[in-house]
Amino acid sequence: MTEFLSQYINLTWIYWFLTIAYAITIISIVGVIVSENRNPVKSLAWVTVLLALPALGLILYIVFGRNIKNKRVISKRNRRRLRRRESARRKIDFSRLPHSPSINSLVRLAHSLTGAMYYRNNEAVIYNNGTDKIEALLSDISQARKYINIQYYILADDKTGNRLRDALIERARAGVEVRVIYDHVGSFKVRRRFFKEMQREGIKVYPFFKVTFPGLGSRINWRNHRKICIIDGIVGYIGGMNIADRYVDGGSFPLWRDLHMRITGQAVRSLQYSFAVDWNYMGQPLLDDNVTTESEITDRPPAPPRGKPIPAGGMQLLTAGPTGQWSNIAFMMLKAISVARKCIYIQTPYFVPTDALLNALQVASLSGVDVRIMIPRRSDSDMLRWASSSYIKECLQAGIKIYLYEAGMLHSKAMLVDDEFATVGSTNFDFRSVEHNFESNMFVYSREFNARMREIFLEDQTCSHRVTAGEWRHRPIGQKAMESIMRLFAPIL
Numbered sequence: 001m002t003e004f005l006s007q008y009i010n011l012t013w014i015y016w017f018l019t020i021a022y023a024i025t026i027i028s029i030v031g032v033i034v035s036e037n038r039n040p041v042k043s044l045a046w047v048t049v050l051l052a053l054p055a056l057g058l059i060l061y062i063v064f065g066r067n068i069k070n071k072r073v074i075s076k077r078n079r080r081r082l083r084r085r086e087s088a089r090r091k092i093d094f095s096r097l098p099h100s101p102s103i104n105s106l107v108r109l110a111h112s113l114t115g116a117m118y119y120r121n122n123e124a125v126i127y128n129n130g131t132d133k134i135e136a137l138l139s140d141i142s143q144a145r146k147y148i149n150i151q152y153y154i155l156a157d158d159k160t161g162n163r164l165r166d167a168l169i170e171r172a173r174a175g176v177e178v179r180v181i182y183d184h185v186g187s188f189k190v191r192r193r194f195f196k197e198m199q200r201e202g203i204k205v206y207p208f209f210k211v212t213f214p215g216l217g218s219r220i221n222w223r224n225h226r227k228i229c230i231i232d233g234i235v236g237y238i239g240g241m242n243i244a245d246r247y248v249d250g251g252s253f254p255l256w257r258d259l260h261m262r263i264t265g266q267a268v269r270s271l272q273y274s275f276a277v278d279w280n281y282m283g284q285p286l287l288d289d290n291v292t293t294e295s296e297i298t299d300r301p302p303a304p305p306r307g308k309p310i311p312a313g314g315m316q317l318l319t320a321g322p323t324g325q326w327s328n329i330a331f332m333m334l335k336a337i338s339v340a341r342k343c344i345y346i347q348t349p350y351f352v353p354t355d356a357l358l359n360a361l362q363v364a365s366l367s368g369v370d371v372r373i374m375i376p377r378r379s380d381s382d383m384l385r386w387a388s389s390s391y392i393k394e395c396l397q398a399g400i401k402i403y404l405y406e407a408g409m410l411h412s413k414a415m416l417v418d419d420e421f422a423t424v425g426s427t428n429f430d431f432r433s434v435e436h437n438f439e440s441n442m443f444v445y446s447r448e449f450n451a452r453m454r455e456i457f458l459e460d461q462t463c464s465h466r467v468t469a470g471e472w473r474h475r476p477i478g479q480k481a482m483e484s485i486m487r488l489f490a491p492i493l
Contacts, residue, residue, distance in 0.1 A: 157190045
């Protein structure tokens with residue numbers, strides 16, 4: 001009896017010791033979240049998860065909740081060296097830019113946030129289907145003579161991915177320097193053989209933020225979502241399309257609608273700078289690729305792409321990520337929304353905006369600006385579809401027009417404002433892109449480019465259903481419940 005009582009007392013002490021230790025851990029993490037002075041909505045979401053689901057919440061926080069803001073991605077010395085290579089570092093004369101004062105203020109903001117250079121006289125081809133984009137990319141790759149730098153969130157081991165792999169191998173055998181960055185989580189399902197085949201041919205292939213144990217919690221939540229390619233410093237690609245069959249054949253959808261740009265002109269230098277920063281961040285040497293000169297671009301015109309080149313005027317590339325001091329791309333979107341006088345058109349697969357972005361759109365609409373938001377009716381993520389739907393009522397109340405794209409999966413990430421501003425890139429209109437992902441967007445100041453983007457939006461609008469306040473009020477109760485639940489988790493999805 002005495003032995004049994006002793007064991008019971010010991011177990012009781014162990015139980016209370018572990019309970020108190022666990023409680024202290026949870027309280028300490030809550031204290032850390034509060035002390036970081038994050039977005040209050042996001043902080044409250046994490047506190048709610050930790051208190052409502054303590055065990056699961058602790059695991060989720062370790063994996064998804066940690067903050068790496070202001071962590072240095074690249075040394076100041078190397079960043080200066082890359083900037084010098086990117087351009088002659090001419091000062092931008094903001095008073096002489098060929099735009100309205102409101103657009104000039106956007107150029108100034110982009111430069112203040114990241115030092116982004118403003119490049120004039122560029123051309124762009126806009127692709128809104130994967131077939132044309134892939135064919136143009138492979139055509140440009142086949143003509144590479146010096147180097148190919150390519151970076152994608154997803155490099156799939158399928159027909160499309162194998163075509164790209166074979167094209168890169170062929171150029172590597174011809175003596176072209178080929179470098180590849182892929183996101184480890186985005187391409188997690190890809191067999192290692194796919195990348196090893198490229199490495200055997202001399203292609204330098206590296207995963208970004210490779211997820212390994214025990215470092216899982218320090219890497220899995222921060223993904224490199226960028227999709228860019230630079231060929232000889234003459235041709236560049238940027239947008240929302242990954243390398244996978246579904247971007248060509250639609251996968252489980254009738255079609256996969258997305259946007260990507262092929263750029264020629266000096267703005268390609270900014271893409272090279274972005275790639276070089278990520279390359280160095282992974283511990284690789286600072287790139288010494290020669291910067292293509294004006295004469296080289298003139299003497300050797302790029303191959304005719306699929307599609308018609310559009311005068312794209314001035315361009316600035318902005319990158320953003322969880323390590324930066326500012327939410328660079330979100331700041332630019334906020335500023336663009338605030339200067340709108342006529343219209344704001346947005347296409348995004350996931351509409352889970354921060355309070356600041358949502359309020360800015362509501363203010364613009366209530367001020368008489370024609371605000372239109374297009375999202376897919378059927379999404380590749382049910383959780384994000386429900387979360388996105390939870391914001392529709394607030395938008396409709398402010399007079400914002402909501403369109404549900406019905407022809408397939410709308411994966412485009414674009415915004416145009418008035419007549420001379422548009423942006424295309426990898427950034428979704430959601431918390432993850434703003435807070436957790438490494439993203440890149442090209443900001444284009446051009447009436448011709450804006451007009452083409454408007455044509456694409458209006459074309460997609462004919463395949464969409466405009467939501468009315470009356471029908472939205474009468475949606476099923478179960479759907480409303482799921483929207484409310486997913487809304488709680490929106491800041492950490």
